[in-house]
Amino acid sequence: MNPPCGRCKKAVYPTEKINCLDKYWHKSCFSCEVCKMALSMNNYKGFDKKPYCSMHYPKMSFTIVNETPENLRLKQQTMLNSQALYKEDFEKNKGKAFHFVADTPEMQRVKKTQDQISNIKYHEEFEKSKVRSDAPPPENRKDDDEKQPAQPQVYNQQQPGPVRPAAVAPPSGGKRxxxxxxxxxxxxxxxxxxxxxxxxxxxxxxxxxxxxxxxxxxxxxxxxxxxxxxx
Missing domain, CATH: 2.30.30.40 (SH3 Domains)
Structure with a gap:
């Protein structure tokens, strides 16, 4: 059974059927509700399950409330109530500390950086303590120095001259x-x-x-x- 058209209510046959806005339409009936301009699936705009063109598409409007003495009184009363509730909550929570940090990607990166810095400092302190524990006590070092024979001093027969620094290869492409x-x-x-x-x-x-x-x-x-x- 062929469904009825959304505008003329007549039967819509498959060769001329348009399925849109939860209804079936004849191609000739699928037009703007205001200016009756023929529409297609590419240029229509639906509102309340009815097709419209871009010019006559219903636009939402905002209601303007006049500032009458009664409205101003209600507004002031609402502000006073809000301030009273805020003061009441403040008195209840006085002395309590709240710590809330949003778990954003940036906060996660900062937390990870702090953990890495802590790990590096831990490794540095561990290496320093290891070196101190491996070093012999002062009296042992003194005995070791006394046991070692004195190294003979070798004098260079040539006249001392300016020391030339070793050549250093320039870095390739900035810092390394x-x-x-x-x-x-x-x-x-x-x-x-x-x-x-x-x-x-x-x-x-x-x-x-x-x-x-x-x-x-x-x-x-x-x-x-x-x-x-x-x-």
Whole structure:
């Protein structure tokens, strides 16, 4: 059975059927409700399940409330009630501390940077304490010095002259850094590191991150600045 048209209510046959706005239409009946301009599926705008053209599409309007004495009195009363509720809540929560930090991507990055800095400081303190524990006591070092024979002094027969510094090869493409620790990338825009990797084309981003290329893998992206040092 052929469905009725949404405008003329006559049967709509498959050859001339348009299915739109939860109704079936003849192609000739699918027109603007105001100006009767023929519409298609590409240029119609629906409102209340009726087709309209762009010119006569109903626009939403805002209701303007006149500032009468009664409305002003109600507005003032609402403000007073709001202030009373605020003061009541303030008195109830006085002395209580609220700590709420939004878990945004930026806060997650800052938290991760702080954790990495803490880990590095822990490693540095551990290495320092290890060196201090491995060093012999002062009296043992004195005995070791007494046991070692004095080294003969060798005098150079040539006249001393100005010392020439060794030639240093210029860096290729800006500053170069070397990884102090291994790091696994947590995001797609970061670069993984292994201890000893060389980083080139370094660009500072902020206090805790830099942008560079790992020469071992060829990947380019962000990496923590406290995991590398300049070479």
């Amino acid at each position: 850094y070397q990884a102090l620790y291994s790091y696994t990338a947590a995001d797609a825009d970061e670069v993984s590191l292994q201890e000893g990797d060389l980083i080139s084309d370094v660009e500072p981003i902020d206090e805790g991150w830099i942008f560079g290329r790992n020469q071992r893998t060829g990947q380019r992206g962000m990496l923590p600045a406290n995991y590398v040092q300049a070479v």
